[in-house]
Amino acid sequence: MPELPEVETVRRGLEPVMTGQRITRVEQRRPDLRFPFPSRFQERLEGQSILSLGRRAKYLLVDLGSGDVLIMHLGMSGRFTIIDPAHEQTPGVFHHQAGGSSVHDHVVFHLESGARIIYNDPRRFGFMDLVPRASLESCRHFKSMGIEPLGNELDGDRIRALFEDKKAPLKAALLDQSLIAGLGNIYVCEALYRSGLSPKRRAGTLSSKRSAMKDKTDDLAQIIRDVLTEAVDAGGSSLRDFAQTDGSLGYFQHRFRVYDREGEPCLTKACAGTIKRLVQSGRSTFYCPKCQK
Ligand SMILES: [Zn+2]
Incomplete structure (x- = not known):
């Protein structure tokens, strides 16, 4: 997809x-x-x-x-x-x-x-x-749609506000299209991995007032943009039967750091962890239990 x-x-x-x-x-x-x-x-x-x-x-x-x-x-x-x-x-x-x-x-x-x-x-x-x-904004496709992850609206404050009191796992909250629209499974896995945040943690914990958590949430917003922007720059990935408009296949997939790497060593510096897979809301989550907390 x-x-x-x-x-x-x-x-x-x-x-x-x-x-x-x-x-x-x-x-x-x-x-x-x-x-x-x-x-x-x-x-x-x-x-x-x-x-x-x-x-x-x-x-x-x-x-x-x-x-x-x-x-x-x-x-x-x-x-x-x-x-x-x-x-x-x-x-x-x-x-x-x-x-x-x-x-x-x-x-x-x-x-x-x-x-x-x-x-x-x-x-x-x-x-x-x-x-x-x-x-357009009130049509059936867009009326319940969340904010655009590549637009100017996404930052740490916005994530804190959107996720406040959310009991859902962080992975599920990031995939919730009514909060942030257009974020898919692969890029959520990548963003959480780079942020060092566990996909299993409660989404509401990102709204914590602790300054360490505040920094992590600010970082997450920037990392989401980075992950998407890098993928756009790389011409998009080509998992399954997707092809670019010129008919050629994309080439981003070999650069995934965590997605589809179950059982392989974690690429984070000085982490001796192994990438694990778990199923959340019917989708595979790839993560490192050692460095994602
Ligand atoms: Zn790790």
Whole structure:
């Protein structure tokens, strides 16, 4: 499943091809993905100019001249490929490579430049929706959504306020999308490991007034940003069947320090611990019981 850094990588791949363009034609090849397409989907997109390409948590937001926002979610296996005849041979420009089967090409956006953006999704857990910009924050996708981890809102004070009195394990609280939106399993494991905080500790303990705890919580906020930013910079990871917009696989996974390293030695300096795995809320948590307290 693509996590936030992968979605941001996709956004960065699509942005130069889509922004400022007009959508000339839309091929919608099914009535639904995970959910039905909104009514008059093609009609509301064709002829519209693309003002900008944004992201909120793991949702891509295409701002249209009509005032609508096209919301796109990649689900488990969604991917975009770009066929851009104008830039086929230009190094560094995202272009089409042999990727998933075209049987699963569900939507094709034709742009005025001649470029085509193809949405392929074998498992069809992704979806698209159209929402007027004015009601974006209150729409069903975003109304209960927590703060953006890469935005300016996330800091130690905010974590203390969000987690105060929370009895849930810290790992579960960090994955709670109504508190912080878009943080996934891999990056939560990594952030907790780098912070030296146990995934099993009660989330509410981060709101403690003790200065050592205060420092740890401040650090955690910064580490969450660092972990995500590094992943975005590395082009996103490519676990399972996710691919970047250019069809190539990402390469961040070999840099995980704790995720998927059960039984291997802890990489923290002077720690002789061994990485353990435990299951929390149905997801695997990887951690070092020696240096994460
Ligand atoms: Zn350790």
